[in-house]
Amino acid sequence: MSIFDFVKSVGTKLGIGDGAPQADDLKKELDSHNLGTSGVQVSTDGDKAILKGNVNDQSAFEKAVIAVGNTLGVSKVEASELKVGNGAAAAPVLYTVKKGDNLWKIAEAQYGRGNGAKYTQIFEANKPMLSDPDKIYPGQVLRIPPLS
Template identity: 70%
Template sequence: MGLFSFIKNAGKKLGLGGDDDAPDAEAVRKELASHNLGTDQVQVDVVDDKIVLKGEVADQSAFEKAVIAVGNTLGVSKVEAGELKVAAAPAKEPVFYTVKKGDNLWKIAEAQYGKGKGAKNNIIFEANKPMLTHPDKIYPGQVLRIPALDE
């Protein structure tokens, strides 16, 4: 676990560069901090179009949200989080889903959790806050975290 792929030309634009330009480390740090995920102990480096996260987060949720918060940035194709540690427990392999054209959270919930479980879409929405502000505001290429169901 540690290297996660994203679509380079999809996501939030940070800074003044062109669409294929990776943002600078300071812009990524500010974006990560803006979500209040408890990432104060996280160091951010940019290597070409890859973001490298190092340090410690409180729990698995903060780990996964930190990865998608910086990965869903225009100009970023990979996030390396091999040196990002989870304080509460050993990090599990996260489940991420890349949104395709025509997707909505209901369809994604059924695809990930099984037929008839589309109503679980609110779990996916809640798991991706504060990066998602409305359940209908997802876009192709965006990467979402898919939490396990507590059944």
């Protein structure tokens, strides 16, 4: 089962109040990023978001998970029924931002010492959810792509 954990008390705020977001609001947030996720259905079970359907590639799968998971009120994203093409998705590498982190530090930690300049790959892999490499926050979950 593909269940991903997120920090419930941080992320994009949807709607009014601090409760768990509604499935329709999560779907609108997901669609707003134009990730190629029109074939994805979103439902909720309390503070867990459930994604079902198909995406074209691994990148769209991972971005769908983090776009929904980095929403205020969501603590888990279940994606066991979210398929890539005609098959199952590979396990993504995700990183939860800690206080004091920046993309350079994350790149060095994930790719090895001396690879801080590879932060641009992490930034690009998290677009359009990230609009600026300096605007990350503790608790945010980022995709870590393999080095190219």
